Structures are given as structure tokens and as C-alpha cells.
Amino acid sequence: MRDRAVNFITRFYLLLIFLFLYSPIAVLMVLSFNDSRSRVVWGGFTLKWYERMFTSPHITDALVTTLALAFFASLLAVLIGFPASFGICMLRRSGRSVMMTLVNIPLLDADIVTGISMMLFFMRFMELSFSSVLIAHTVFCIPYVILALMPRVEAVDWTPYESALDLGATQPYAFLRMVMPQLYSGIISGFFMSLTMSMDDFAITYFTKGAGVNTLSTMIYGEIRKGIKPELYALSTVIFMAVLILLLAVNVATRKKGGETGEGRAY
Amino acid sequence: MRYVIRRTICAAMALVLAMTAAGCGGKAGSGSQTGKSLTVFNYSEYLDPEMIEKFTEETGIKIRYEEALTPEDMYTKYKSGAVNYDLLCTCDYMLGRLIREGEVVEIPFDSFENLDNIGKRYFDISKAFDPDHRYTLPYFWGTIGILYDTSVVKEPVDSWSVLFDHSYAGDIIMQNSIRDTYMVALKYLGYSLNTTDENEINEAQKLLIAQKPDVQAYLVDEARDEVVAGNAAMAVVYSGEAYLGHEYNENLEYVVPKEGSNIWIDSWCVTKNCKDMDAARQFLDFLCREDVAKANFEFIYYSTPNDAVVSSLPEEMKNDKALVPPDSVFENCEVCTRYDEETSRMYNELWKELKSG
Amino acid sequence: MTSEKKGWGLSFPFILWSVGFTLIPLAVITRYAFTDPDGGLTLDNVLAMGNRINGQAFLVSLLVAFICTLLCVLLAYPMVMAIRRLNLSSSAFILIFLILPMWMNFILRILAWQMILSDNGILNHFLTILGLPKVFIANTWLAVIIGVTYDYFPYMMLPIYTAVSAIEKDITEAARDLGAGTLGVFTRVIFPLSLPGLFSGITMVFVPSMTSFAVADILGGGKTQLIGNIIEQEFMRSSEMNLGSGLSISLMIFMLITLPVTVGRSGKEEGSRDI
Numbered sequence: 085m086r087d088r089a090v091n092f093i094t095r096f097y098l099l100l101i102f103l104f105l106y107s108p109i110a111v112l113m114v115l116s117f118n119d120s121r122s123r124v125v126w127g128g129f130t131l132k133w134y135e136r137m138f139t140s141p142h143i144t145d146a147l148v149t150t151l152a153l154a155f156f157a158s159l160l161a162v163l164i165g166f167p168a169s170f171g172i173c174m175l176r177r178s179g180r181s182v183m184m185t186l187v188n189i190p191l192l193d194a195d196i197v198t199g200i201s202m203m204l205f206f207m208r209f210m211e212l213s214f215s216s217v218l219i220a221h222t223v224f225c226i227p228y229v230i231l232a233l234m235p236r237v238e239a240v241d242w243t244p245y246e247s248a249l250d251l252g253a254t255q256p257y258a259f260l261r262m263v264m265p266q267l268y269s270g271i272i273s274g275f276f277m278s279l280t281m282s283m284d285d286f287a288i289t290y291f292t293k294g295a296g297v298n299t300l301s302t303m304i305y306g307e308i309r310k311g312i313k314p315e316l317y318a319l320s321t322v323i324f325m326a327v328l329i330l331l332l333a334v335n336v337a338t339r340k341k342g343g344e345t346g347e348g349r350a351y
Numbered sequence: 352m353r354y355v356i357r358r359t360i361c362a363a364m365a366l367v368l369a370m371t372a373a374g375c376g377g378k379a380g381s382g383s384q385t386g387k388s389l390t391v392f393n394y395s396e397y398l399d400p401e402m403i404e405k406f407t408e409e410t411g412i413k414i415r416y417e418e419a420l421t422p423e424d425m426y427t428k429y430k431s432g433a434v435n436y437d438l439l440c441t442c443d444y445m446l447g448r449l450i451r452e453g454e455v456v457e458i459p460f461d462s463f464e465n466l467d468n469i470g471k472r473y474f475d476i477s478k479a480f481d482p483d484h485r486y487t488l489p490y491f492w493g494t495i496g497i498l499y500d501t502s503v504v505k506e507p508v509d510s511w512s513v514l515f516d517h518s519y520a521g522d523i524i525m526q527n528s529i530r531d532t533y534m535v536a537l538k539y540l541g542y543s544l545n546t547t548d549e550n551e552i553n554e555a556q557k558l559l560i561a562q563k564p565d566v567q568a569y570l571v572d573e574a575r576d577e578v579v580a581g582n583a584a585m586a587v588v589y590s591g592e593a594y595l596g597h598e599y600n601e602n603l604e605y606v607v608p609k610e611g612s613n614i615w616i617d618s619w620c621v622t623k624n625c626k627d628m629d630a631a632r633q634f635l636d637f638l639c640r641e642d643v644a645k646a647n648f649e650f651i652y653y654s655t656p657n658d659a660v661v662s663s664l665p666e667e668m669k670n671d672k673a674l675v676p677p678d679s680v681f682e683n684c685e686v687c688t689r690y691d692e693e694t695s696r697m698y699n700e701l702w703k704e705l706k707s708g
Numbered sequence: 709m710t711s712e713k714k715g716w717g718l719s720f721p722f723i724l725w726s727v728g729f730t731l732i733p734l735a736v737i738t739r740y741a742f743t744d745p746d747g748g749l750t751l752d753n754v755l756a757m758g759n760r761i762n763g764q765a766f767l768v769s770l771l772v773a774f775i776c777t778l779l780c781v782l783l784a785y786p787m788v789m790a791i792r793r794l795n796l797s798s799s800a801f802i803l804i805f806l807i808l809p810m811w812m813n814f815i816l817r818i819l820a821w822q823m824i825l826s827d828n829g830i831l832n833h834f835l836t837i838l839g840l841p842k843v844f845i846a847n848t849w850l851a852v853i854i855g856v857t858y859d860y861f862p863y864m865m866l867p868i869y870t871a872v873s874a875i876e877k878d879i880t881e882a883a884r885d886l887g888a889g890t891l892g893v894f895t896r897v898i899f900p901l902s903l904p905g906l907f908s909g910i911t912m913v914f915v916p917s918m919t920s921f922a923v924a925d926i927l928g929g930g931k932t933q934l935i936g937n938i939i940e941q942e943f944m945r946s947s948e949m950n951l952g953s954g955l956s957i958s959l960m961i962f963m964l965i966t967l968p969v970t971v972g973r974s975g976k977e978e979g980s981r982d983i
Contacts, residue, residue, distance in 0.1 A: 191911060286814065
């Protein structure tokens with residue numbers, strides 16, 4: 085009886101958190117069906133924004149730029165952050181705190197300051213372009229990768245790795261077989277954090293982008309005054325649903341695999 | 352499985368390198384491009400994108416178009432020199448600053464074909480920041496006034512006093528910007544909005560501090576929507592917002608108070624970096640053409656200085672005080688000029704004091 | 709010793725990248741911070757943090773950041789425990805759940821909150837239907853706190869969850885077998901083992917929440933000034949690059965002094981766990 089009550093409270097609590105996190109999302113989704121250009125006026129239900137979404141080449145361009153930027157910045161961040169999180173874990177106290185400070189710097193500065201400092205820096209040796217935004221995004225994505233990975237790296241159980249070495253496996257092979265599986269969830273979470281941060285960033289993108297490079301974020305900020313184009317609510321909803329479905333599919337797939345190894349802790 | 356992962360990573364790395372290389376190569380290559388091109392820096396949502404395509408079709412000149420949110424961030428990005436902009440469209444006092452700093456060059460108005468479309472009076476008011484009207488071409492203009500909800504505010508509003516007499520406490524939205532907020536207080540007190548007199552400015556500060564408890568919010572972009580939604584009874588807004596506000600909620604009225612207000616004017620200028628003055632001239636001339644100016648007007652519904660467009664409007668639009676400000680605004684409204692550094696620092700500090708008090 | 713060397717070797721690409729694209733740009737800003745517009749050396753910009761107005765904004769930001777960080781922690785731990793209790797052990801699912809909202813643009817989410825919280829907003833609409841009195845929290849510091857907490861909750865939740873999910877069920881079950889209640893399991897097992905996660909959560913929440921000027925402007929109606937608003941004003945409205953740089957450098961120095969305390973502690977906790 086008491087267990088049931090506790091279970092009920094637990095579920096209720098999760099529901100509250102769900103509402104807290106998702107009510108703004110629901111509002112935006114509703115707006116994507118609003119037949120009025122103003123976000124505060126309900127003009128009836130319509131699907132027209134979904135139809136018009138891709139007719140504007142500007143929106144499509146911005147979407148492609150945004151996605152490419154997010155993907156490559158996250159990839160770079162993982163490629164740089166993954167070895168670094170091992171490296172940092174191997175260091176002793178003093179070296180470690182120096183490195184953690186370095187990791188934290190991009191998180192410590194206000195976005196505009198990071199954006200402006202990078203702009204001032206870039207202008208000395210390159211014209212602002214897609215590459216400059218890519219570099220800037222990678223800079224602020226790396227900390228998320230490292231911070232997501234480090235607890236995982238620290239918790240790695242090295243015994244299977246050492247046993248594999250004892251059994252004659254080469255180091256890379258043993259690493260890939262015995263250590264990597266323990267890190268996938270960390271890599272995935274770091275990668276997704278990066279993707280998300282990159283998709284969401286405005287200030288840094290704004291200052292480091294060249295003329296003609298537009299992301300969905302810079303587009304949306306530019307439209308606040310005139311009223312955000314409802315096509316963008318529709319597009320956001322589509323992106324949101326696509327990511328949701330993709331992630332759920334991946335999750336179901338990995339869960340099936342996890343079932344084979346007989347553990348509920350599927351990564 | 353892991354081969355797949357490894358290969359994906361390798362392929363992706365190669366791609367990144369290729370793209371970075373392409374990016375750097377693009378920089379080296381851009382100078383040697385044969386076709387003409389212009390880099391244009393404008394406020395966001397301030398020009399119909401179709402007109403850019405049209406211009407390229409007609410002249411073969413490519414436009415690299417970039418948008419800014421505020422004059423200040425436009426200035427910051429322009430000044431950094433990270434991108435070479437040929438043309439800027441920005442506001443009055445920022446133009447004054449650019450002119451003083453020698454960042455802009457004269458526009459060859461003599462070779463314009465469509466310059467007659469622009470009313471002479473707009474050049475006249477531009478003299479506040481461009482004394483011999485050599486550097487700037489008016490693009491959009493308007494006033495600042497009060498947008499109010501007639502279903503809440505029953506009496507007619509004709510004075511800034513409605514913002515300060517505590518009768519609508521908690522229902523007022525002010526602009527979240529230094530100049531626009533001090534302008535309101537200075538004008539209400541009967542001073543010039545360009546005053547540098549410390550006593551006058553301090554008096555305005557006292558008034559605004561006393562008003563702060565009555566202010567629901569200091570907003571910029573969302574001010575209009577808050578009145579439309581009925582969350583506030585009145586807001587200080589740009590005239591262009593008022594027209595859109597009325598579209599969404601017909602109870603809304605816009606008034607330029609009798610004490611006078613600010614006439615703002617956004618204009619184009621050609622920067623000293625511009626390599627191809629002829630292309631720049633063609634672009635500006637194109638913007639003055641009636642059909643183009645009309646398309647841009649219908650894109651944003653801000654007041655246009657293009658008299659040809661104004662005279663072609665339907666009667667009801669011509670009579671809309673937000674869309675086509677009446678002549679009376681030229682009598683009691685002022686254009687913002689550039690502050691000297693000391694004054695702007697003083698405003699900066701006072702604003703921080705007001706906001707955090 | 710070899711491990712130390714190897715550590716530096718593995719970190720090398722990161723170090724290179726950081727020096728190139730983090731430290732050098734930082735040096736550029738630092739140069740602005742310690743000079744006046746004419747190029748002369750000065751400490752005024754950095755020390756400006758101490759003056760009345762900036763200092764007040766700084767204290768307000770500290771308070772807001774503290775409350776928001778605390779709220780995030782208080783919301784996160786019950787959630788971690790709930791997840792454990794209900795055996796929702798798929799970390800991928802939790803990750804989706806937390807991160808997915810961020811795929812809607814930040815400014816859109818904040819505008820949505822404005823629509824929810826405003827006087828005639830969605831929340832009050834529901835309250836009226838339920839026959840409850842309206843709440844007027846739009847344009848107050850409370851709305852800022854809600855917005856900032858909302859925005860940064862995932863950053864607190866994720867590292868804590870990552871740390872806690874690494875704790876094997878066997879350990880908590882062993883604790884239970886030894887007679888620990890739910891509370892005991894939490895205070896003696898889960899909480900201590902989650903500390904590294906908690907500290908990285910604090911890093912990711914506390915600092916950014918001091919500078920989230922957009923939330924203060926939109927949800928707080930511009931009436932709550934965070935230090936981020938001041939910095940934004942110096943850069944974006946007054947074009948005072950030197951002063952803006954000075955303030956952000958002194959904010960950063962403050963963070964660098966206080967953060968190693970937490971980072972250092974997380975190292976210690978981690979050490980004790982290995983035993």
C-alpha cells in the first residue's frame with residue numbers, strides 16, 4: 085500500500101517535471117497551426133504554414149546551414165573532446181585543475197563576449213564565413229562533450245580491458261571491445277548536447293558569421309519585432325518531431341540489442 | 352559495427368577538412384570573381400528579399416545581404432572590419448557618428464534617375480545629422496508615440512502625461528532603449544530630446560524613476576504584442592508597430608503626443624570600403640524606384656519617404672496617422688542627433704541606475 | 709609518470725584548439741579590458757564592477773543564480789531518484805526527455821513562457837477555468853527565476869543523472885540489505901557518488917544564469933538587471949567595448965576564483981570513491 089502511494093507520488097512528480105519542460109513546447113506547436121501572423125491572436129486552425137514552410141528559399145538555406153553547422157561542430161567537438169577527457173582523467177590534481185579551467189572558460193563568459201572576442205580575433209586573419217562560425221561553435225561545444233564524458237571515463241571499469249590484454253588482445257582492440265561500450269552513452273550525450281547547443285545559439289553565431297550566412301536562430305531573432313513568421317513555428321515543430329522520432333527509434337533499436345546482453349542498462 | 356563507426360568518423364573528418372579548406376579557399380577566391388557584387392548591411396526584415404533577386408536579375412550585380420538587429424550591433428560588426436560592407440542602412444544618430452568618424456563617402460546623387468520620388472522634406476530633416484545632405488539617402492521613417500487600447504483607456508490620449516500621472520499604474524510598457532525612454536521624459540518636460548544639459552537630463556531621470564513602479568515592463572520587440580494581447584493598456588512604440596498592432600486588434604489607437612516626439616529616419620549610406628561606387632549607386636537608385644519602394648513598403652508597412660508611393664496609396668492608408676504621419680509632426684518633433692561621448696556616457700550610467708533601481 | 713605524459717598527449721588537440729580559439733580571443737578581450745578607448749592602460753574598466761550600480765546588478769545576479777541553481781538541484785535529485793525507482797534505466801530515453809525541448813529555439817521558448825505567464829496568459833486562463841484566482845508573475849523577478857530555472861534545468865539534471873546511473877544497482881541493494889532506508893541509500897550512497905555530476909552541473913548552471921540577459925529582458929520586463937544585462941548594454945547599446953570587456957573579465961576572474969573550489973572538491977570526492 086505504502087509502496088503504491090510512493091509510486092504514485094513518483095509518477096506525479098515526473099509528470100510535473102514533464103509539464104514544466106514541455107508546456108512551452110506545446111504552446112509553440114499550437115502556434116504553428118494558428119491562422120494569424122500574430123502570436124497573441126488566435127485566428128483559427130490552419131495547416132498552411134506547413135505547406136509554405138519549404139517554399140521560401142531563405143528558410144531552406146538557413147535550415148541547411150543550421151544542420152550542417154550543428155553536425156560538423158559536434159563532430160569536431162567529439163573528436164577533440166574524447167581523447168581530452170581521457171587525458172584529463174590521467175592527470176594529477178594540479179594539471180587537472182588547469183585543464184578543467186581551460187574547459188570551463190567558454191562556459192564562463194557571456195555569449196556576447198565570446199562572440200565579440202572571436203569576431204575581433206577572426207578579423208585579423210580570415211574573413212568571416214561559414215568556417216568561422218564552425219570554429220566558434222566547436223569552441224563552445226567541446227566543454228559539453230568533455231563534461232558529459234568525464235564522469236563516464238572516471239567510472240570506466242578497466243578490469244575487462246586488462247583481462248583482454250592478458251589474453252593477448254592488442255591495445256586498440258581491447259579498448260574498442262572493452263572500454264568503448266562503456267562510453268557510448270557518454271559520447272552520445274556529449275554529441276547531442278553539442279548539436280543542441282549549436283542549433284540553439286544566437287549571439288556567437290551572430291558575431292562570427294559572414295554576410296549571407298544565416299541560421300534559423302539568427303533568422304528568428306531578426307523577426308521578433310515584426311512577428312515571427314509562423315512558417316518557423318511549423319518548421320520548429322517538424323524538426324522537433326523528427327528528432328523525437330529519430331531518437332525514439334534509435335533508443336528502441338539499442339534497447340533490443342541491450343536485451344540480448346541481458347541487462348536493462350542499455351546504452 | 353565498429354568498422355562502420357570508424358569509417359564514418361574518418362569520412363566525416365575528411366569532410367570537415369574539405370569544408371574548412373573550401374571555406375578558406377573561398378576567401379582567397381572571392382576577390383578574383385569576375386561578376387560585380389555588393390555587400391549590404393541592413394536591419395532585419397527591412398527589405399523585401401524578392402527585390403534583391405530582382406535587382407540581381409536586372410543589373411547582374413550580386414548582393415551579399417546581411418541583417419542586424421540594432422544600430423549598435425551593426426556598428427560593432429562594421430567597425431571590426433571583419434566583413435567589408437559596401438552599403439549600410441542605419442538610424443539617424445548612428446549615421447551622424449559614422450559621418451563624423453569619416454566612415455562614409457558622398458553619394459553621387461546627380462546621377463540618380465529616381466531621386467525625385469524622395470520628398471525633399473526628408474532630406475531637410477536629415478540635416479540634423481547630415482548637414483549638407485551628401486552622405487545619406489532616406490529609406491524609412493516614422494515617429495514614436497503611444498499605442499493604447501481604447502477599450503481600457505476611455506478618454507482621448509493626446510499627451511505624454513498619461514504615462515506619468517499614475518492613472519494607469521502597472522499598465523504601461525516603455526521602450527527598453529536608452530534614447531527612446533529619455534526622449535519621452537524630456538519631451539514631456541518640454542526639453543529638447545538632444546539636450547546635453549545635465550540639469551534637464553537629471554530632471555528627466557527623476558521623472559522616470561518616479562514612473563518606474565507604474566511601468567509593467569520595459570520591452571522592445573514584444574511591446575506591441577503585449578498591448579494587442581491586452582496585457583497592458585498602452586505602450587510607447589514606433590509608428591510602424593502601431594499599424595501592425597491595429598491590424599491585429601482594432602481597438603488600438605496610435606497618437607503622437609502634443610508635446611512633440613522623435614522623428615526617426617533610417618537612411619542608406621555608402622561606406623569608405625566600397626570599391627564599386629557605380630554598383631552602389633545603381634542599388635540605391637533601384638530602391639528609390641516607385642515599384643521597388645512600394646514592394647518594400649508593403650513588406651514592412653513603415654512610413655516611406657517615397658512620395659510617389661505615398662500618393663499611390665488608397666485613401667484609408669493615406670489617412671492612417673501611423674502609416675503616413677501628418678505634416679504636423681514636422682513642427683513639434685525632433686530628429687535624434689549624435690551625443691558627444693561625455694553625454695552618452697552619462698545617459699548610459701543613468702539608464703543603468705534607472706533599470707536596476 | 710607515463711600516465712601523466714600520456715594524459716597531456718591525449719589532451720594535446722584540445723589544448724591546441726583552446727589556445728588558438730579560446731585563449732587568444734580571450735587575450736584580445738583582456739586587452740580591451742585593461743585599456744581605455746585611447747589605448748592607455750587603465751584598471752577602471754575591471755574595477756567598475758565594484759561601483760554602486762554594477763555592484764548591485766552583480767549581487768542581484770548572484771542571488772538569482774544561487775536560487776536558480778538551488779531550484780535546479782532540488783528538482784533534479786527527486787527526479788533522479790524517481791527514475792531509479794521506476795527502473796527507467798534507459799539513459800538514452802532520459803537524455804531525449806531532457807534535451808529535446810532545446811530543439812525549439814531558445815528565444816521561441818522564452819516567448820512561449822511569456823505567453824504562459826502573462827496577465828492574460830495561458831496559465832491564468834486555466835486558473836480562471838478552475839475557479840482559482842489569477843497570478844500576476846509576468847514581468848517580475850519570479851518570472852526571471854522560472855525562466856532561468858527552466859532554461860538550465862537540463863544542464864543540472866544531465867550530469868547528475870549520468871553520475872548516478874553509473875552506480876550499479878548491486879551497490880544500492882547491498883546498502884538496503886545492510887538496513888539502509890530510502891533516505892539512507894540516498895544520503896550515504898547516491899548523493900556522495902553523484903557529487904562529481906553535481907559539481908559539473910553547478911558549473912553549467914550557475915555561471916550562465918548570471919548572464920542570461922534575454923530572459924531578464926523578456927520575462928522580467930527589463931526590470932530585473934542581471935550583470936549580463938549590464939554587459940550587454942555596454943557592448944550593444946553604448947558601444948563601450950572597453951567597459952564591457954572590463955566587466956566581463958572581472959566576472960570571469962570572480963568565477964575562476966570560486967570555481968576551483970568546486971572543481972577541487974569534486975576531485976577529492978572522486979578520489980575517495982576509488983578506495
